[in-house]
Amino acid sequence: MSTDARTRMSSIARAIGAAAVCMMAPGGAALGQDDPLDRLDDRLTFGAWNDNLRARLSGTLDLEGYYLRQPAPGLIFSEGNEVFNPRLSLFLDAQVGTHVYAFVESRADNGFDPGEPGPPVRLDEYVLRFTPWDDGRFNLQIGKFATVVGNWSLRHGSWDNPFVTAPLAYENLTGVWDTTAARETSEELAWAGLRPAPTYGGEYLQEYHDVPIIWGPSYASGAAVFGEIGKVDYAFELKNTSLSSRPETWAPTETQWQHPTLSGRVGFLAGEMWNFGFSASAGTYLQPMAAPTLAPGKGFDQYLEVVMGQDVAFAWHHLQIWAEIYEARFEIPEVGNARTQTYYVEAKYKFTPQLFGALRWNQQLFSSLPTATGTARWGRNVERVDVGTGYRLTPHVEVKLQYSLEHQDANLQNWGDMLALQFTARF
Amino acid sequence: MTAPGLRRLAAVLATLALPPAAVAQASAEGRVELAKALHAPVMNKRYGIVAHGGVLSPFPPVAVVYLEGPFPRPSTPPTAQMAQKDLMFMPWLLPVQAGSRVEFPNLDDTYHNIFSYSPAKRFDLGRYRSDERPIPSVLFDAPGLVTLRCDIHEHMRALILVLDTPYFVVSDAQGRYRLDGLPAGRYVLKAWLDSKTTLERPVLLQGGATLHADFP
Numbered sequence: 001m002s003t004d005a006r007t008r009m010s011s012i013a014r015a016i017g018a019a020a021v022c023m024m025a026p027g028g029a030a031l032g033q034d035d036p037l038d039r040l041d042d043r044l045t046f047g048a049w050n051d052n053l054r055a056r057l058s059g060t061l062d063l064e065g066y067y068l069r070q071p072a073p074g075l076i077f078s079e080g081n082e083v084f085n086p087r088l089s090l091f092l093d094a095q096v097g098t099h100v101y102a103f104v105e106s107r108a109d110n111g112f113d114p115g116e117p118g119p120p121v122r123l124d125e126y127v128l129r130f131t132p133w134d135d136g137r138f139n140l141q142i143g144k145f146a147t148v149v150g151n152w153s154l155r156h157g158s159w160d161n162p163f164v165t166a167p168l169a170y171e172n173l174t175g176v177w178d179t180t181a182a183r184e185t186s187e188e189l190a191w192a193g194l195r196p197a198p199t200y201g202g203e204y205l206q207e208y209h210d211v212p213i214i215w216g217p218s219y220a221s222g223a224a225v226f227g228e229i230g231k232v233d234y235a236f237e238l239k240n241t242s243l244s245s246r247p248e249t250w251a252p253t254e255t256q257w258q259h260p261t262l263s264g265r266v267g268f269l270a271g272e273m274w275n276f277g278f279s280a281s282a283g284t285y286l287q288p289m290a291a292p293t294l295a296p297g298k299g300f301d302q303y304l305e306v307v308m309g310q311d312v313a314f315a316w317h318h319l320q321i322w323a324e325i326y327e328a329r330f331e332i333p334e335v336g337n338a339r340t341q342t343y344y345v346e347a348k349y350k351f352t353p354q355l356f357g358a359l360r361w362n363q364q365l366f367s368s369l370p371t372a373t374g375t376a377r378w379g380r381n382v383e384r385v386d387v388g389t390g391y392r393l394t395p396h397v398e399v400k401l402q403y404s405l406e407h408q409d410a411n412l413q414n415w416g417d418m419l420a421l422q423f424t425a426r427f
Numbered sequence: 428m429t430a431p432g433l434r435r436l437a438a439v440l441a442t443l444a445l446p447p448a449a450v451a452q453a454s455a456e457g458r459v460e461l462a463k464a465l466h467a468p469v470m471n472k473r474y475g476i477v478a479h480g481g482v483l484s485p486f487p488p489v490a491v492v493y494l495e496g497p498f499p500r501p502s503t504p505p506t507a508q509m510a511q512k513d514l515m516f517m518p519w520l521l522p523v524q525a526g527s528r529v530e531f532p533n534l535d536d537t538y539h540n541i542f543s544y545s546p547a548k549r550f551d552l553g554r555y556r557s558d559e560r561p562i563p564s565v566l567f568d569a570p571g572l573v574t575l576r577c578d579i580h581e582h583m584r585a586l587i588l589v590l591d592t593p594y595f596v597v598s599d600a601q602g603r604y605r606l607d608g609l610p611a612g613r614y615v616l617k618a619w620l621d622s623k624t625t626l627e628r629p630v631l632l633q634g635g636a637t638l639h640a641d642f643p
Contacts, residue, residue, distance in 0.1 A: 035574070038574070038584065042465055042466075045465070045466045045468065045469060046466065047466035047467070051466055051467050054466055054467060054469045055469060056468070056469035058471075091471075091473075093469045093470070093471055093472070093473070094469065095469050095470070101472055103471075103472075103473050105473075125473075127473070129472075146473075146474060153474060154474045154475060271556070272536075272537060272538045272554070272556045273556075315538060315554045316553075316554060317553035317554060317555065318551070318553040318554075320554075350551060350553065352551075353542055353543075353544065353549050353550055353551035354544065354549075392544070394544060395544055395574075395576055
């Protein structure tokens with residue numbers, strides 16, 4: 001690490017540390033008898049009609065600092081080695097009687113993903129849910145919301161995620177573009193960075209066109225039905241874009257409904273300890289702007305992203321373990337099916353009431369595509385280990401540190417690493 | 428000696444000066460003007476399936492009325508319970524004597540993870556099922572206010588008020604209370620309303636008599 005980089009990183013760490021001290025100070029003044037943020041919580045809960053209509057305003061303030069080696073991993077869009085990413089998220093949860101629930105999440109930050117160009121203030125999620133029966137056997141919701149696929153979206157919020165970043169499946173960019181349809185294998189391999197790409201500029205530009213298997217929590221728009229019947233839970237959603245689609249396409253005004261994506265998950269709860277799930281999804285991964293580049297005689301429905309997944313979660317006392325495995329297929333007419341498999345195993349353990357540690361092993365493998373001379377793998381296989389620790393200073397303030405070491409099958413630079421520090425205040 | 432110290436000494440002397448028959452016969456009753464009711468919490472149901480209805484009972488405002496004095500701690504720890512039922516703590520406010528053990532039975536068909544970062548007691552019970560035995564419990568040995576939360580269900584919050592006295596009672600929803608079996612003598616009667624509000628008044632308890640003490 002250079003002296004400049006060290007100075008900048010230490011400035012970020014100092015800013016995050018100062019924020020932590022500031023947030024702890026009011027709690028100390030109250031001698032921990034209760035938390036001022038609890039009183040704020042009470043004041044931000046509103047009710048009417050004998051509390052049959054209630055609403056609660058809450059939020060999180062996240063300050064994230066990254067120190068990384070280029071090329072930036074995952075969904076961090078930066079050409080530098082240090083990234084500072086502040087984010088304020090506001091939530092409005094509302095309950096009307098026993099059968100109607102709504103929530104809205106708005107965010108102010110430097111883009112949905114660190115360094116990503118995008119509006120600084122957004123309405124990321126909004127949901128209206130109808131629950132006709134009290135036992136939860138059936139729910140219907142419409143809006144813009146996290147995908148039902150897998151189990152990571154349940155804990156993707158900064159307060160619930162033991163790490164700062166997501167598993168590979170949710171952030172590792174493949175060589176598939178959503179802005180242009182690949183017309184031949186060499187083009188696809190160029191996009192994956194495996195062949196020279198003289199016409200498409202530098203790596204940063206390429207990265208901006210690439211998509212992962214699932215883009216973060218995938219807040220696309222649509223409708224979902226879900227419920228729990230005995231030990232089985234189910235969820236199916238119809239959304240306007242595929243799991244791999246980027247945040248700019250999630251709003252209903254951005255992507256129309258000519259080529260919707262259908263996704264679902266069926267889960268089995270074996271007691272409270274174990275939860276198993278099977279997920280599947282299919283939908284076109286191309287944006288409408290890719291229409292001029294489609295192969296002759298082919299439509300968007302031939303450019304499908306098909307995802308099959310399995311997930312498992314285990315919890316007992318202070319230990320939590322999650323694992324997911326995905327197989328994704330990007331169908332590219334006249335090129336072939338670009339397949340990739342990825343999995344991760346993640347564990348979190350609370351050492352003390354306030355201190356926890358987390359460990360995650362990720363791997364992503366790519367299949368081969370036919371070329372003029374045989375076959376060629378269409379992506380670089382990746383292995384990554386994430387080590388994290390977190391400390392809850394108060395019930396509302398948490399600091400997390402993550403170190404990630406990544407290895408890619410690349411010719412020049414095989415190893416990459418990243419250090420991330422995140423401060424979260426929840427109110 | 429400070430004023431509270433003098434009061435405590437006077438109470439000890441008064442207690443010692445009374446005949447044993449009179450020591451456990453006094454009563455106190457009255458009414459406490461309660462705090463304004465809070466709205467029922469709004470459950471965060473953003474990502475999970477919540478197989479329960481959406482309306483939770485509001486926390487009824489109540490007061491804890493207790494007699495402060497130099498009372499000995501119990502030789503065997505008394506046991507109290509604070510359950511988790513329908514994704515709520517029941518009761519939401521539990522007074523106990525310092526040295527008591529509190530059990531936290533999970534009566535729901537889902538995990539709970541009770542924890543507290545309060546200085547009076549810091550603990551984290553982890554995730555446990557309803558059928559786990561022994562029922563997870565915690566010994567509350569230092570007086571103070573302990574705020575309980577669930578790490579899974581953000582809206583769940585409850586209080587345990589750990590007191591240095593065996594003489595306490597929770598008022599009803601109208602603020603009415605009655606304490607029986609009190610020792611005669613001079614004491615301070617207190618009414619805890621919330622973490623910032625504890626009302627108090629000096630009282631003289633006489634054997635066989637009921638003292639009326641309101642806390643407006």
